[in-house]
Each structure stands twice: as C-alpha cells, then as structure tokens.
Amino acid sequence: MRYLCSENLIEISDAEDFDPVKIFECGQCFRWNADSKGIYTGVFLGGAAKVWREGVSVFVKYSDNITCDVVENYFDLKRDYESIRISVGIDDYIKRAAEYGKGIRILRQEPWEALCSFIISQCNNIPRIKKIIETMCRHFGEPFEFEGDTYYSFPTAERISKLSPCELDPLKCGYRAQYIIDAACAVAAGRLDLDAISSLTYEEAVRLLKAQNGIGDKVANCVVLFGLNMLSAFPVDVWIKKVLSSQYEKDFSPEVFGDYAGVAQQYMFFYARSGEK
C-alpha cells in the first residue's frame, strides 16, 4: 500500500486495503463517526483525525497534537493485508468473508482505551457503548481543538482510578462501573501492566487479563487483538458463535487460521453482521 505523508495530511494512493467504512464499522472501535458526506472523524492517542475517500485514494487529515508517525502506527499502514487475506483463506466460507471484508484493518488502539471500552461493551449494543464512552471522555478527558471543534481525549487510567463509583453515575453504565474502576486501579497501580503484557505470548496475555475482575474470555481477546495488536487473538461473541455453529465443526480451533486468526475473525464478524451468506 503506497502512502505519502505531508503536513497534517496522509494520502493513501491505492487504498484497496484501506476502506474507512469497513475499518470504522466493523466493530473494533467506538470513537469514529461519519457525517452526512461520509467523512469520518475520530479521536485516538490524544489527537483526532478526519478520514475520507476520493476515488481510489483515502485521505487522513490529523490534528496538530499528533504526528504522522502516530497516525501511521494507529492504522498499521505498513502491514500487508493482501498477504494476510491469502494466508487466512483456508476454506470457502472465510474466502467469501475476506473478499467481502477487503479493506478492513485492525487498528492499533491504546491498550487502556481498548480495555475500558470492551468492559463497557459487555451485554450492550454499539450505540449505547459509544454514548457511554463519549460521556466518559467529556467528563474526564482532556479537551483540545481540531478544525474548529472541541474533542476530548480518552481519560487515563490514573484519572479514572481516583473516582468513586457514584462519579460514574452520569455514564449510566450500570454494573460495569465497578469493573471500570477496578481495572483503572489495577492499571494505575501497575498491578495490570499492559505494556509488559504486550510483550508476552498471546496465551499469557489473555490469562493475566482474565485474572482481573470483570474481564472474561471475550473481553480479554478483544483487548489483546485491538489494544495489543496480537493478531492471533480470536474473540468469540454471539455473532462468531453463530458462524462457528453453522459453518464449522464442533471441535473448531482458531489456530487453523494461523497467526492472523484475529483478522479472519473480523472478516467473519463483519460478514455475518451484513446478513450475507
């Protein structure tokens, strides 16, 4: 994939493997929203950006408080998704799903943000997840300006760790509030060291995350996949369960997809939710 960085702007000139709609709507992130013209605006890593397509190109215009390197890393622009699609294409179903999902990329989100976001996601729907996260950022994040609007960074674990449960009442996140605070305290105190976990194996990373109250198998897999960029992680939610029971044998193991099972999972998830067979 070819791309060019200039001041505050990146042009991806052959964007076959960068489809903004699929990247932002495949369920991996909650802070990207499209306007009526299809321009996406999102907040990440303390900054913000607008992303839009013009013909075969995709443009990313980013705020002054981040750099080209940050954006490049966030979108994992150096990763070759064409070869990943080929490597996971081990059967007809996943081939169809991968073709349908061509253009999806796994973002390199901040580990703490991923952890917190997927705790919130449990037994919840996407609009409400987004609403809870936005309210949390407005209350506890840091404001900054971009293109004439004010945005709020994702609050740090340190900030959240100092809150009492009732201070999260405005979020209306119910029983998840205690999980959020517990996780924030663990991260802030260094008991849950996400940077250290990122250098462990996938199995060890998941095991340590699951030791945390409120983090089960699904959330742990989402955190390592979306927050630690471990692309072999394979979160199993209700949609994936449907796919597995209808398309695969009972003894299915994600390892059949190899090192990029997580990308296969995203193709399957996006394909299943589209309603295509």
Add this chain to the structure above:
DNA sequence: AAACAGGCCTAAA
C-alpha cells in the same frame, strides 16, 4: 410489557 443487547460472576449440579 417483556425480551434483548458484541459478557461476567457466582452458585449449584
């Protein structure tokens, strides 16, 4: 009105 939404925890077999 009752059931459900991208789970997790606990108690009970």
Add this chain to the structure above:
DNA sequence: TTTAGGCCTGTT
C-alpha cells in the same frame, strides 16, 4: 465442566 440466573440501563 457445564448451566442458570442476576446484573444496570435503554430500546423495541
């Protein structure tokens, strides 16, 4: 080791 029920809240 697997299963049922409860959990906050908003939406249908």
